[in-house]
Amino acid sequence: MTILDVSSCSLEPVINKPHSENRGGASFFKYNPKSQLLIGLMIALSSLSLSPVAEAARPRVIIDKIAPVEEGNLVTLNASNTFDVDGKALTYTWRQVQGPDVVINNPNAPIATFTAPTIEKTNSRTRPVRLRFELEADNGDDRLATASRRVPVRVLPVNNPPVANAGPNRTVSWEAASSGIDLDASGSTDDGQIIQYRWRSLTPRNQLPRGARVRLTNPRAERASFEFTSPDRASPVTLDFELFVRDNDRAIDRTTVSITVAEGLAPPVANAGSAQTVTSGASVTLNGAGSTGTIDSYAWEQTAGPSVTLSNPNSASAGFTAPTVATQTVLTFRLTAANSAGPSQATVNVTITPAATAPVANAGSAQTVTSGASVTLNGTGSTGTIDSYAWEQTAGPSVTLSNPNSASAGFTAPSVIEPTLLTFTLTTTNSAGSSQSTVNVTVNPILVAPVANAGSAQTVTSGASVTLNGAGSTGTIDSYAWEQTTGPSVTLSNPSSASAGFTAPTVATPTVLTFRLTTTNSAGSSSATVNVTVNPQASGNISATLEIDDVALNDPTVLLLSNIQGGSQPYTITVDWGDGEITGPVTLNSGVTNYNVEDFYYEEVGSYNITVTIRDASNQTTILTENITVAESAECN
Known part of the structure; x- marks a missing residue:
């Protein structure tokens, strides 16, 4: 040992x-x-090596479950309950890992959204689509920084039933009926695919002339036909047919069409053309050239929507200029085609959309955040048709923007030591032009609790004035509070200031008084303690002369103790330097009445109370004190 x-x-x-x-x-x-x-350094290093090291922990990612949603609906990805075990700020990254691609809104926020995709329809039954999304949370730790979790989303198909269309009612001649008349279901519509057609005759036999016969051909096809023969042609006969349709998702619809068989000329079949979608100001042509039969006259008229002036309304094709509208608007037109056997009518819809104008950018409201926070720049308040977004930073410490070409961009607030303004500009663009908007983000520094420092331990003599010095405390400090925790009670002066004071109490033996300093701000508080050792007043008849001068840091402190007399030799000397370091006890040889120390070094600048205790052979003591100041070393030029 x-x-x-x-x-x-x-x-x-x-x-x-x-x-x-x-x-x-x-x-x-x-x-x-x-x-x-x-x-001292060896002891400090030993204590550091024994200090426990906190084990880093990953963030805890928690995502709400999502109920099945229908295609086209807005879906929310909610991970707002995600947290970091150690309380660190988190950054978030949402990504899609399965299913048809969608656009994730706010992918760097704990709550993101997307629109459920449209499910492609085929000739088979439409099945739900499964999507899967992953959230990665990062706390910035070098070892265990990230954690992730996935959440599934089941998108259900929406089926709009088919609309059966068997064509217009019409009149045909006996000759045409006996040769064959087409039944056309091509005007039927569905959001998927119609996979089954079925035609059947609805006219009861007892309503037909005796000996008459109806024969259907291809009754399960989109285009069927029928032949009608009768020995009695004296009177017109009306035949009713039903069209049944079924789509790929098993939805059905039915409709009927009436065909009148009569002698002579049949009325024409009007066809007003296909529906159109145009922009305000466009020239529109209404096309009735698809009408069939003998046509003596055409007549176009408007039946719905803002009134327009038709050119050539009595021709197969008419025209007009699309009116100015603020919102999407439908205009309906009717075509009447006629001959001596009668008229036929058909309608068509023309949808008018507003003319394109430059969008109006809106960069969102000003924000105030703290260093390290995740910031979302929100341009979703921009209006108009927007083909592209572009975010850029125009002022403040440079940051890296995520998703700068989306409606919402993001960044991490930089570290600052004082409130700092960052400015960002959003540009929205379409074919008609662009517009800009700016937003300011004020970044405040992170406020942390102060670190209290109650100063160095002191040794004084009863009756001495003592100053407790907390000026070494660091950080933003709103308040100081000194209190005594052990030892004979004393009255503190200025206990709510950085430096407090008291008069050392009378003691019979060396006594330790402990004081605690608490420093506080809005982020928290911290405490530190300091011990003050109070020695009794000198006893016996021992006397000596103590000489010591102020020094500069890194210069040796010289202590001269001379002319020790009184009591009984030999003398034993102990020096308390006031910084926790003690020299001695050193016993002088008999006859020696002087004691010098010339090589003691202080490690920090400050004011120190030096206490020298002289004890003689009969244990009588005398205590001498002196205060010195250790200043910064002067720089050499």
């Missing part, structure tokens, strides 16, 4: 002879004041 012997000024090991119960020798080291700093 090695023991430090501080009774001399060397660091030489002394071997202790083993006892009978101690098999090994014990080595002792003599104390050398110059080795104090090295020994």
